[in-house]
Amino acid sequence: MKFKLNVWRQANEKSAGGFEKYDIDGITNDHSFLEMLDVLNEKLIVTGKEPVVFDHDCREGICGSCSLVVNGHVHGPQEAATTCQLHMRKFTDGEEITVEPWRAGAFPVIRDLAVDRSAFDRIIQAGGYVSVRTGAAPDANSILVGKDVADRAMDAAACIGCGACVAACPNASAMLFTAAKVRHLNLLPQGQPEKDKRTIRMVTQMDAEGFGACTNHLECEAACPKSISTDFIGELNRDLASAMLRARADRSFTGG
Amino acid sequence: MRIADKREPTEYEACMSTRALSLTHTTIGKKMVMAISGLVLFGFVIGHMLGNLQIFLGPDAINGYSHTLHSTPILLWGARSTLLVAIVAHAVTAIGLVRLNRAARPVAYVSKKDVATDYAAKTMFLSGITIALYVVYHLAHLTYGVTKGLGYQHLPVDKNNWPDVYHNVVHSFQVPWCTAVYVLAQLALSMHLYHGAWSLFQSLGLNHERYNETIRSSAVAVAMAVCVGFLAVPIAVFFGVVK
Numbered sequence: 001m002k003f004k005l006n007v008w009r010q011a012n013e014k015s016a017g018g019f020e021k022y023d024i025d026g027i028t029n030d031h032s033f034l035e036m037l038d039v040l041n042e043k044l045i046v047t048g049k050e051p052v053v054f055d056h057d058c059r060e061g062i063c064g065s066c067s068l069v070v071n072g073h074v075h076g077p078q079e080a081a082t083t084c085q086l087h088m089r090k091f092t093d094g095e096e097i098t099v100e101p102w103r104a105g106a107f108p109v110i111r112d113l114a115v116d117r118s119a120f121d122r123i124i125q126a127g128g129y130v131s132v133r134t135g136a137a138p139d140a141n142s143i144l145v146g147k148d149v150a151d152r153a154m155d156a157a158a159c160i161g162c163g164a165c166v167a168a169c170p171n172a173s174a175m176l177f178t179a180a181k182v183r184h185l186n187l188l189p190q191g192q193p194e195k196d197k198r199t200i201r202m203v204t205q206m207d208a209e210g211f212g213a214c215t216n217h218l219e220c221e222a223a224c225p226k227s228i229s230t231d232f233i234g235e236l237n238r239d240l241a242s243a244m245l246r247a248r249a250d251r252s253f254t255g256g
Numbered sequence: 257m258r259i260a261d262k263r264e265p266t267e268y269e270a271c272m273s274t275r276a277l278s279l280t281h282t283t284i285g286k287k288m289v290m291a292i293s294g295l296v297l298f299g300f301v302i303g304h305m306l307g308n309l310q311i312f313l314g315p316d317a318i319n320g321y322s323h324t325l326h327s328t329p330i331l332l333w334g335a336r337s338t339l340l341v342a343i344v345a346h347a348v349t350a351i352g353l354v355r356l357n358r359a360a361r362p363v364a365y366v367s368k369k370d371v372a373t374d375y376a377a378k379t380m381f382l383s384g385i386t387i388a389l390y391v392v393y394h395l396a397h398l399t400y401g402v403t404k405g406l407g408y409q410h411l412p413v414d415k416n417n418w419p420d421v422y423h424n425v426v427h428s429f430q431v432p433w434c435t436a437v438y439v440l441a442q443l444a445l446s447m448h449l450y451h452g453a454w455s456l457f458q459s460l461g462l463n464h465e466r467y468n469e470t471i472r473s474s475a476v477a478v479a480m481a482v483c484v485g486f487l488a489v490p491i492a493v494f495f496g497v498v499k
């Protein structure tokens with residue numbers, strides 16, 4: 001198969017960047033999209049040009065490293081899949097393919113198609129954990145978790161933190177990511193002691209990073225490689241309102 | 257025993273110790289302001305629509321209704337002040353959020369395609385501004401009667417000394433451009449509600465897997481009902497059904 005590629009190239013965060021055109025040949029049905037870019041890079045390297053920088057790690061759809069907006073689709077035209085799981089058989093021979101990085105002020109371009117997603121790490125640092133006492137491992141099943149709760153928490157925990165929700169959102173909002181991470185722990189018994197604190201801290205960190213606000217377009221859920229439900233966003237809204245009301249009440253008790 | 261936490265004081269501690277941080281400082285809280293003020297305006301819109309439909313009962317019904325409202329200052333000014341607070345909160349918060357959302361994506365996509373959203377959701381700000389401009393004209397036109405002479409008459413009172421709403425409405429909607437303005441504004445309002453009337457449930461966290469579909473379809477039904485209910489009057493007058 002042959003393709004005409006239109007790839008975003010940008011030397012660093014500060015420089016302007018623009019599209020470069022490349023013709024690529026000798027691609028088969030079995031090449032993944034990232035392998036196709038590997039082939040392109042090998043060609044660029046032998047001709048003494050700079051290879052295209054893009055993020056990837058596991059290449060099996062579980063780490064959340066890969067990204068790319070392919071022909072206008074976040075993670076490419078395949079539903080509920082990451083770019084590393086996309087194969088060239090999804091394209092027609094000779095097709096023109098445009099490749100752009102995630103676009104968000106909170107995700108600055110590092111180089112070419114790689115963006116800095118450490119804003120997500122800072123949201124996790126703000127409260128995406130549970131504090132436990134170290135020591136001997138607790139007995140199994142000493143904390144009982146209902147099956148329905150465990151399933152819901154698992155649905156939220158499926159988030160791999162790739163940033164597709166931000167990339168797809170018309171407002172570059174990180175609500176689906178934050179909602180999944182907050183709700184995953186807020187649902188479980190282990191997450192209860194720090195529930196309010198977690199909710200408030202993760203939301204305020206999300207805002208401080210400069211992501212947009214949710215206007216319920218539902219683009220995030222459609223783009224999410226793990227199909228995480230926007231129901232979690234409503235639940236986060238609920239958790240935040242009640243956490244803030246309780247914080248206010250506590251403050252008036254302590255006279256703060 | 258409390259284990260000392262050596263990290264920087266956080267937003268949470270700031271929130272606990274001062275009044276610096278409150279719900280409305282967060283983007284989620286701002287969306288709740290949009291939702292609650294939107295809900296108040298939405299309630300008004302339904303009431304106003306039902307009021308308007310009394311035109312089909314003849315001049316005495318609608319003029320008498322207007323007279324009752326105007327002779328009950330508590331009702332009139334209670335409603336007006338609630339609406340004023342709601343519209344100011346709604347508009348000011350909307351402008352803030354729109355600016356924030358635009359700033360969140362400084363470099364636009366070249367190729368990005370939307371796959372889930374719809375036209376109504378994408379044009380909320382536009383439909384909102386259309387409604388705001390229309391409200392200014394609407395108040396000048398029928399409430400204060402200051403636009404008379406633009407092709408239609410405005411009479412302050414009827415034979416009972418009640419506001420002559422019936423006459424003013426009928427005269428106005430016999431003028432094609434005036435009918436067109438009202439029809440366009442109503443379409444903008446219906447589109448705003450098509451998205452807003454379900455979006456507000458999500459913003460307030462009143463969502464559940466089991467009820468989401470019902471909420472979505474009810475919002476569409478209500479948006480359609482508001483569209484038909486408001487358009488009935490200008491259309492009926494324009495085609496001579498009410499004269």
Ligand code: HEM
Pocket residue numbers: 214215216287288290291292293294295297298301343346347350351354377380381383384385387388448449451452453455456457459460
């Ligand atoms: C001053 C004129 C107005 C402006 C500038 C305006 C603007 C907006 C904007 C930008 C949004 C957020 C859009 C989104 O979430 O996607 C919104 C939401 C909404 N608006 Fe308006 N609007 C106006 C008037 C109205 C009126 C008259 C009503 C009532 C009929 C109304 C009802 C709503 C509702 C129910 C929402 C949904 C709130 C939510 O998403 O949680 N708006 N408006």
Ligand code: FES
Pocket residue numbers: 055056057058059060061062063064065066082083084085
């Ligand atoms: S490279 Fe790990 S998810 Fe794609």
